Amino acid sequence: MSMHGVRPKMLGFVSEEVSAWLVALVALIAGGLLTALLALATHELYQQQLRQRFELLASERYSRIEERFEDQVQRLDGLRRFFVFANEITLEEFNGYARPLLHRTQAYSWAPRVFAAQRNDFEQRASKALGLRYEILQLTDSGALRASPERPYYYPVLFTQALAWQRQPFGLDLLSQAQRQDTLARASAPGSMAVSAPLTLTDVDPAYARGVLMAAPVFAAQQLAREPQGYVMAVISMRQLMAEGLPSAAQDNLVVRIRDLTGPDTQHEVLFQSDNQGATTTLAASHLLHLADHDYQLDIRPSLAFMQANRSSAVTAVVFLGGLLSLMLSALLFSLFSQRQRALTLVEQRTGELRVSEQSLRNTHNQLRSVLDAATQVAIIATSLRGMISTFNAGAERMLGYTSAEAVGSLTLEALVSPEELQQRARALSVRYGREVSLAQAMFAETIQEGGSEPGEWTLQRKDGSHLLANMLVTAVLDEHGLWVGHLAICIDVTERKRIHDALAARDRLLDKLSAEVPGGIYQFSLRPDGSSCFSYASEGLRDIYEIEPSLLRLDATAVFDRIHPDDLGRVRTSIRYSAEHLTPWREEYRVLLPLAGLRWVRGEATPEPTDDGGTLWHGYVTDISDLKRVEEELRALSVTDVLTGIHNRRYFQERLKAELERAHRDQQDLAVIMLDIDHFKRVNDQFGHAVGDHVLRSLCQRINHRLRRTDVFCRLGGEEFMVLCPGSNVVQAHSLALELWQGLRSVPVEGVGIVTASFGVAGWRPGEGADALLLRADSGVYAAKQGGRDRVEAELP
Template identity: 75%
Template sequence: MSNPGVPAKLPGLLGDELSAWVVALAALVAGCLLSAVLATATHAYHKQQLRQRFELLASERYSRIAERFEEQEQRLDGLRRFFSYSSEITPREFDGYARPLLHRTQAYSWAPRVEAAQREAFEQRASAWLGQPYQIRDRDAQGAWHRAPARDYYYPVLFTQAASRQGQPYGLDLRGQALREATLARALSPGSMAVSAPLDMLSVEPAYTRGLLIVAPVFADTAVADAPPSGYVMALLSLRQLIAESLPTVADDNLVVRILDLSGADGHEVLFDSGNPPAPMDLASNHLLHLADHHYQLDIRASQNFLAANRSSAVTVVSVLGVLLSLMLAALLYSLFNQRQRALGLVARRTAQLRVSEQSLRETHNQLRSVLDAATQVAIIATSLRGVIGTFNAGAERMLGYSADEALGRLTLEDLVQPEELHRRGHALSQRYGREVGAGQAMFAETVQEGAGEPADWTLVRKDGSHLLANMLVTAVLDEQGLWVGYLAICIDVTERRRVHEALAARDRLLEKLSDEVPGGIYQYRLDADGHSCFPYASRGLHDIYEVDLALLHQDAAAVFERIHPDDLERVRRSVRYSAEQLTPWREEYRVCLPRAGLRWVRGEATPELGDHGCTLWHGYLTDITDLKRVEEELRTLSVTDALTGIHNRRYFQERLRGELDRAQRDGLDLAVIMLDIDHFKRINDQFGHAVGDHVLRSLCQRIGHRLRRTDVFCRLGGEEFMVLCPGSNAGQARVLAMELWQGVRSVPVEGVGRVTASFGVAGWRPGEGADALLLRADAGVYTAKQAGRDRVEGEVP
């Protein structure tokens, strides 16, 4: 025992003379410095969050603007195909097609190619069409109109459909202005488009006068190679109207948006500026926008409204709390060091009390012996340095069958262990330490080398010669001076535990074999209260499902969620949370993206239960259902497709009609249908055979499909009856489309059959009307057309 008369001293610099004021001041300075570091880190984290939020908003705004540019190209391309597939377009047909396209567009126009020799005849025909005087003319720099001078050919505006009610520039020759002619010159090949430099548009609202002209060439079906375009379809765009519509107002917008034309000779021209003030911080994003054959720069910056909506007081709170805590710590240290002298006096008094307790410890030693004898389930054996037994408690007597008198001073610890096992372990230790370790030293060698032993299983020999398996820990026994005086062995009978362990191991091996034969993977999934999740058990089939190391899943399940398809990830997370909250079975089908197998479908089922510490445990299985999903998709496609013609069948038409009727009723939109029936189709089958009749059906479907818009739905009801569903079109617009389809069917003969005609009926949806009533009126139109001699289009029947 150490000398109790020496008072305890604080080591190092913390001596008795250390001033409490110095310690308190040092703590205050250190606390303030730490608060400053925390405040700086909080400020940096806040700036990082602001940048992430800005990048998300800027990316969304760029995607929306790019989508609107692409939409304008698609609409102009549709207008070009409308002219390409038609032999002649009337003003009424042009208006009927172009009017629905005017959303976010100032105007659509058509300018045909007119040779110099055709000028007078063209002006007369155009005057008759438009019902007003028409001539090919130019507009000078002062805005005055005059007749265009003689040129080899012209591209005058013939048709136009504009959002503005002001007078339209009919007859304006696009070659009369260098800017417009240069734009035409860049669009001379089929399928090409060109966009002009920024220009002042004619006959539009004053707020939208500055804009762009997009042109697309139209070529005749019979045009020879290198022939010039037969005309141009055009669209006038105001970027202020195109970009600002449906976006937040200037007062509410978190972004400052500018679009610049980088190709101007006088520098970069700003085509659009949202006008709201930018925030005084470095948050900016630049993108390139593509329109026809031109690129524009999109600059996005954070606005002052964005900065106001994302203010944070965390830096101030951290700074104030840090200073307050530093003051409290300094005060505490000052108080502690003030009390140090009183504590030293208290230590002296306690030392005197410890001397009294020393006598009590000697008495306790005798009680300890009684406790050793009371430990009847544990064998406690103490030996000398030579291994001779000096202590043999009642638990050792009970476990080994020897009495204390038979063991004390007569037996060694080596006598109680199976000899073969001692030799085997002695040989292993000799190889480990590189020196000879005898059998008698095998039990003590690790204690000598490491200073403390580790529990190990040994086979002990009882007095009657029987064996038992015991877990034995051998440690060194030291005296008061720290000298090694012997060993202490503590033995616990683990025979029954070993038998249970072997049974459990056999069960685990059986479980592994069974799980390997089950298709898919069997697993146990754990979700803790703090959100951490893992797979305590996962069969080898789970590696095939996710292609993830199973050892990694035992620690963290994040790798599994990284494999789930982004479109399905949030749904799967919600279903897991719902199952945990309600303790209902979890069932899901979702896609996974694997490094080797690619995209696969997985089905999972599991049953939850509450675990320890607020966690939830699921027991379930996962299986690959990719082949089943593929079969389901093929069956779905076959169920809505007409096998002969390749277009949609009656079932698909009925599903789409119900959906479009609901949308029209809900949003107040137009809807119309066109029904057609091939004339004398039975006669074609009887005269040429059913194979030729099938060819006629396929040829008609191909011809009609080329003339429909992408939004129209073309279906075969059965036999020679077909139906066209026209969302967004009224009865008048549907009739114009029906006339085009009727002309396209009758104008081109079918090979081997000749001319084939059809009877058309048109019906527009009326508010409150059901599907049966709408189809009945369309069918009545077809019936009227057939009664009137076939090969015609009948409008809506009252």
């Protein structure tokens, strides 16, 4: 009997045609139920995503506003340190420092403390410095400025730097208004900072007029004082601080409001309110902001723009597509059940196609296996979704010691990782996500990065129990439908590279330790082709040499040149350029002006080498030689000073005479000398003793020193012979000076001895004459004075 002769029945009583309708109806009902569930889940997912997006935007906006508040505090603190470490600040210096700080800030001001007794003098000096009439003023309740009444002391605004040049409040006494006075009182301790209650800013656009005043006290460095020397202030407009750099009202996704928390809840003033319109929703976020000693509440709600940008039609799409799919599925099932023979034929056809595909896949698998086995230096391991190894190439066998037969179908990927390390990472992830994370989840959560492009560093365990360090890149394996069917891990042994890295790190630590023990500082100084410079390496010793953090010098070396004495800076820069151009060793001794140590001498030496970009790199060191310089100066002073009288000796006279003769010859200037010899000095020693003779020499030197000019050089040649070198004086002027010295000696007796006289000889320099000829003529004058009876001044001999 033919198969077509009898119509089969379903369940024994329902014909095949009726059963197709029944299956289609059941499928339609099931599809409708499933569509309803999916629509509900989609709506919940949309609400969750909407909440996450809002929380992300609100957190980012809070962080940005908090950074702006912290930035205001840091800038005002920087201005305070500028006044603390400076002896005296001029208007130009204040403007130069404060002008770059005017970013989201209306103005910066400086108000020094002025006592009542200093008021008139302070107003006169301020008027001269500012170039306008300056007077200490107070702010009335009506907003007008008038002369401040007498107080024990004032804090008037002396310097101010504002965004716009409206009327500046020069001379405004901060103690003249209760709000400002309260702010100063809260900021009276060293290092403190206070913010005023909300106030209306003067001479500011009304839209930006509501703001606060932040003040910081300035105390003298290394001095103990109960009252600050003055206050630095920042005038902050809340609208300017909040709105600048943020999206416009039409494009802003958030509605932001800032309230001042001073006072009762019913009186919390709104300092800033976004101009855009908020959406009707339960989404909201509230944060606490801190500015100096003040607290503010930040309220954030989504705007209409946010709700419109995140509007979703997913629920409608799910209902439409679900219903459509249900109808299509019902029609498909009806077609399948009503045409069974056609379905069987199609199955047979597909079975044949699958066999062909299976054979092609087997061939492709064999080719892939050959490629994987050829990669002997890289371990390639494929796993199922459960982590069971399905592919284990020759590189993995060589690296881990397992054969492919031992690993495939028997081991998981996490079994190849150090258990201690895997457990540690699982615990860390559990703490991070607030739920228990299994070892397998920790394995893939730590290694699968976005796009699968970032390898993770893991400790792998070989078959023999030894360990190796490897970079493991794990990616997801997807089928032709885009479904996740497993994992692919690629491992590279980095044990040797890690060992080299640790060795280099140990070497760097040894270098830092050695450099810390070396007196001074070791450095690498880089001069770039564009003229900029930096210290690519700076040991900790440079902190003591220049009183600068070494980390700051790695970006810019300008701070070091700012420390060099102005008289030495040009010479140092010239020597650096010369060393760079000729690649010669650099060596300089120069002075530095330090904030704490004051004036110090340093010596630097370095060897240059060219760099690939056309710059120059020096390797060198710098040391403090202040003590050595002080000893040199003391030795120099001793070498040119007569021990008995304290005046210059013969050696110094010869050096100065040579230098003055060269200058007189070069500049065609006058020069004269006065030689004197004490009369009968041997008789004083014989009669009164050498101690009295020494007293006579010291007494005469003191009298002569008092009568000489600052440019004259007084020296003792030896015994009772003395010489006065007179730069810029001709012989007539020198003769007049000699007469004055002669009269001063003979007119005042020496205690215990009486009148002591001297014979003087004068000589003026003649063009082309040398030192010996000049001194010989002066000595001849002394000889002539002694021959003429002593106690006289002999004019220049022909």
